[in-house]
Amino acid sequence: MPCYSSLPALIRDAAPRTPLLCLSPRRITERVRLFRAHFPGETSWAVKSNPHPRVVQAIVDAGIRTFDVASRQEIDLIRHHCPSATLHFNHPVKTPDDIAYAIHAAGIRSFVIDSPEELEKIDITVDSMESGLRSVITLTIRFRSKNAAGTGNYNFDEKFGIPPQEAAALLQLAAHRGYRTGLTFHPGSQNRRPESYALSIETARDIAGRAFPQGEAALSHLNIGGGFPCAYPGGSGPSLHCYFKAISQAASDLACPLVCEPGRALVAESTSLLTRINLRRKDDSRLYINDGIYGSLMEAAFVDFQPPARAYSADGAAFPEDEPREAFQVWGATCDSLDRLRQPVCLPSAIRTGDFIEFGMMGAYSNATATRFNGIEPAGLVGVEEIAPWSADAKHA
Ligand SMILES: Cc1ncc(COP(=O)(O)O)c(C=O)c1O
Known part of the structure; x- marks a missing residue:
């Protein structure tokens, strides 16, 4: 280059x-450092925001080892740049072929679902492979973060996400079928309300409390999605530190690991x-x-x-x-x-x-x-x- x-x-x-x-990789390093210093959990990266090999390499060089992938092509891309990375296949609607490829060829053990129908699809694919596989696979239920409505330029809850009251039942069903479970939401890209993350973390606790006697302690993780904003002109929105603070307060006594998967916030300003x-x-x-x-x-x-x-x-x-x-x-x-x-x-x-x-x-x-x-x-x-x-x-x- x-x-x-x-x-x-x-x-x-x-x-x-x-x-x-015109890419300045140094700027990616700075953003990754910022997240790793202040986000109270693991920072992964949404590959869809920029799959250019040079950008992916800059993200890997900056120390990111966990990725949100949405397709077979993104899986291959990350496996090429970082063979040992942990991949989460977080597209709520996948083809059976892509599920099989992810499990078999790419060793992925983490998937997002938002419907019993997608759970069935995963069941069929998993059961056609080796026995005992269910117990090492995490199914993360995506719920609608109703608190985030109107906070981002994209409302991510129209296309995907199950209402919170149904999310508890889907969590129980996935656990009953022998999977590990998690919860996730996406608060809308270019989100402008830090408190919407805190409110959705509360909703997640509530869902887990209704699904399991031990509440969120039964979850493999809570993934709070992306959505962190950039400072485009004219938007006098809160700084990223306000988001980190709101999330840290809301998750201070959370009994499961916290994950985020920003796209824009790690790469846009580079x-x-x-x-x-x-x-x-x-x-x-x-x-x-x-x-x-x-x-x-x-x-x-x-x-x-x-x-x-x-x-x-x-x-x-x-x-x-x-x-x-x-x-x-x-x-x-x-x-x-x-x-x-x-x-x-x-x-x-x-x-x-x-x-x-x-x-x-x-x-x-x-x-x-x-x-x-x-x-x-x-x-x-x-x-x-x-x-x-x-x-x-x-x-x-
Ligand atoms: C599941 C998921 N996670 C994370 C992101 C990244 O969002 P953002 O770029 O707003 O941080 C997206 C964006 O489409 C997404 O669909």
């Missing part, structure tokens, strides 16, 4: 014509997207760039937050601080009219065709979701030693 000292140096040396994701302006019409506030919602910026089409942005001239120089600025409408690289950023971007008024825009906090759900629509290749990835801080960075960490 080519590596540059900074984005301006990259522009000066390479003047890239295609979009580039990467900037460098795009080039393909066209600015004369005296017009529309900019046409060489990436867009069918590429690295897909998430911006669906959520109410947008990455921070700053401009460089075609030779890599920053625009002077006192340069007049205005709001631009940014259009993506395809012919589709949907391919635009939802919110205007404030940039120097003098910006023109051939200049560059850096979008920050682009290390999660960027290359992971990029398509080749219109025949346009997704952004490549290069290394950078430094990403200049965004104004909200300091407040956040």
Whole structure:
């Protein structure tokens, strides 16, 4: 992977014509350290947030050894980079083939379910293999964290999760069938209410108390999901320390191990997207760039937050601080009219065709979701030693 000292140096040396994701692995190390220092349990990582091999390697180098995987491809990816890793197959709906592959070929012993039907599916697959397997497999029941409603940009409870009153029965059923058991919830990505984690931890205790005489002590773990936010502009949300504090208080006397599986929070701030302006019409506030919602910026089409942005001239120089600025409408690289950023971007008024825009906090759900629509290749990835801080960075960490 080519590596540059900074984005301006990259522009000066390479003047890239295609979009580039610029990764600073050091930033991943810092985020992992933060979680490992302050989260009161084990930090695993949701691979779906960025399966680029260089990002996976940075996560492994930073010391993460436990992963949330959602497919056979993610299993293979992690086994390649970290053969001894502990994998949790936390997609609540799996194919029988993928369950068999996970158990047999990849040695996975931990699965999430949220229905008796998925339990049946696992029963059939497990029973077709060696005997005694049930007793070494943990089935983690995903419940709906009703407390989290409205706290994230994605509500993760519409698609998956069983209501708490049914979760106790499913826990009992799984235990009765001879499995180890756990509980999990996901409080919504880019969650903005630390207390929603605490409330859902209470719900988990309650579910376990209804299912087992010894309560949560009977569980292999409580996995509180991901959802930890990044400091996108305009969101004066609580810092990560508020989340760690709320979770630590709620889990201070928890009788089972606690796990989290952030995606965004470990990788988003490690990467900037460098795009080039393909066209600015004369005296017009529309900019046409060489990436867009069918590429690295897909998430911006669906959520109410947008990455921070700053401009460089075609030779890599920053625009002077006192340069007049205005709001631009940014259009993506395809012919589709949907391919635009939802919110205007404030940039120097003098910006023109051939200049560059850096979008920050682009290390999660960027290359992971990029398509080749219109025949346009997704952004490549290069290394950078430094990403200049965004104004909200300091407040956040
Ligand atoms: C089961 C599960 N865990 C963790 C995550 C990571 O969420 P986030 O990136 O908001 O931390 C996701 C995201 O889709 C998920 O589905």
